[in-house]
Amino acid sequence: MLGQCALYIHFPWCIVKCPYCDFNSHPLKERTDFADYTTALIKDWQSQQANFNLTESFASVFVGGGTPSLFDPKNLHQTLSAMPIAPGAEVTMELNPGTAEYTLFQDTLKAGVNRLSIGAQSFDNHALKRLGRIHRADETVTAFELARKDGFSNINLDIMWGLPGQTVTQAMTDLDTAIALEPDHISWYQLTIEAKTEFSRRTPLLPVDATLAEIEARGLDKLALAGYARYEVSAFTKPGKHCQHNVNYWSFGDYVGIGAGAHGKLSSRQSGTLRVSRTTKFSQPRRYLQSPQVTQKTTVAQDQLPVEFMLNALRQVDGVSLEHFSNATGLPWRTVEDTWEALADRGLVQENQCATTALGLRYLDTIVAEFLV
Ligand SMILES: C[S@@+](CC[C@H](N)C(=O)[O-])C[C@H]1O[C@@H](n2cnc3c(N)ncnc32)[C@H](O)[C@@H]1O
Numbered sequence: 001m002l003g004q005c006a007l008y009i010h011f012p013w014c015i016v017k018c019p020y021c022d023f024n025s026h027p028l029k030e031r032t033d034f035a036d037y038t039t040a041l042i043k044d045w046q047s048q049q050a051n052f053n054l055t056e057s058f059a060s061v062f063v064g065g066g067t068p069s070l071f072d073p074k075n076l077h078q079t080l081s082a083m084p085i086a087p088g089a090e091v092t093m094e095l096n097p098g099t100a101e102y103t104l105f106q107d108t109l110k111a112g113v114n115r116l117s118i119g120a121q122s123f124d125n126h127a128l129k130r131l132g133r134i135h136r137a138d139e140t141v142t143a144f145e146l147a148r149k150d151g152f153s154n155i156n157l158d159i160m161w162g163l164p165g166q167t168v169t170q171a172m173t174d175l176d177t178a179i180a181l182e183p184d185h186i187s188w189y190q191l192t193i194e195a196k197t198e199f200s201r202r203t204p205l206l207p208v209d210a211t212l213a214e215i216e217a218r219g220l221d222k223l224a225l226a227g228y229a230r231y232e233v234s235a236f237t238k239p240g241k242h243c244q245h246n247v248n249y250w251s252f253g254d255y256v257g258i259g260a261g262a263h264g265k266l267s268s269r270q271s272g273t274l275r276v277s278r279t280t281k282f283s284q285p286r287r288y289l290q291s292p293q294v295t296q297k298t299t300v301a302q303d304q305l306p307v308e309f310m311l312n313a314l315r316q317v318d319g320v321s322l323e324h325f326s327n328a329t330g331l332p333w334r335t336v337e338d339t340w341e342a343l344a345d346r347g348l349v350q351e352n353q354c355a356t357t358a359l360g361l362r363y364l365d366t367i368v369a370e371f372l373v
């Protein structure tokens with residue numbers, strides 16, 4: 001492993017599966033004791049630590065799902081205590097507002113979590129129902145206020161836009177409501193129809209392109225005016241509240257992934273050459289619980305590195321430096337120079353920074369496709 005490293009912990013259960021979601025999440029039949037899952041996570045970490053010779057402490061941790069707010073804080077505490085987390089590291093946990101009744105915010109803080117990411121999605125009860133969410137808008141507000149009162153000083157709200165039948169006014173009302181709560185960070189995602197989800201089998205009527213374009217333009221203005229700086233396609237922050245964990249992903253940094261279906265990325269030097277590997281875990285919770293120490297590892301082919309790097313780095317509004325490309329991929333800049341210059345001539349990317357222009361950010365897929373081999 002090279003440089004700083006992050007840790008992703010996956011919690012694969014939800015109360016119900018939302019029809020748009022393609023994350024590795026499985027409906028939970030009843031409230032369960034997650035002691036076995038805790039033991040598995042710790043075994044998983046210990047085996048990866050030994051196999052990949054991991055020696056650094058983690059600069060950030062993200063407990064994602066699924067619905068990790070269903071995890072008992074005592075299990076969470078036990079899990080986090082077994083991990084080498086650097087002092088002052090950002091430790092985020094995702095929270096579904098429909099589980100706030102189970103979430104003991106003070107215990108979650110004591111367990112080591114210092115940032116919450118709340119899946120609000122919308123503040124319109126009809127939209128929430130259409131999205132198959134298990135909570136109403138007022139429950140999100142209550143969860144947010146309780147988390148603040150109990151001491152969370154770093155909170156993100158996830159909001160989705162382009163919802164079935166959504167008007168520009170409704171999308172703006174969602175953002176106004178989110179902004180009024182004064183979260184530190186807002187993730188504003190356009191709803192995408194993912195393969196193999198309920199919405200891909202029975203696709204709802206989505207807003208037409210002109211409506212989507214207006215929602216996006218007016219939403220970006222609104223967020224900027226409210227003091228939320230856009231630093232990634234869908235991420236907006238108050239000063240200094242960037243999600244460090246996600247910035248590491250978008251900078252093609254290393255991370256260890258533990259838990260059912262978790263992915264990891266690790267780089268190492270072998271005889272002077274940088275090797276980037278991807279790791280995966282069994283995604284079925286039952287299978288994972290049986291064999292948490294099994295980690296599949298595949299090396300990324302050298303010719304795939306540019307596209308993988310660009311896919312991440314160019315999502316950031318300011319991109320990364322040209323040198324960072326070489327540091328993170330082990331390849332000289334000249335590997336991509338011709339492609340880059342052709343894109344710069346079209347006004348899509350910057351000359352001296354590995355970043356898109358404002359125009360290019362709108363055509364990210366086209367730009368990234370140029371690096372496919
Ligand atoms: C792993 S989910 C998160 C958290 C938690 N399970 C919840 O739903 O409240 C992370 C976020 O991705 C976003 N998301 C999930 N599926 C999406 C889709 N198909 N299109 C756009 N955003 C999506 C949602 O905003 C969601 O809160």
Ligand code: SF4
Nearest residue numbers: 014017018021065066
């Ligand atoms: S609660 Fe979150 S992770 Fe679970 S199914 Fe819904 S969107 Fe996916």
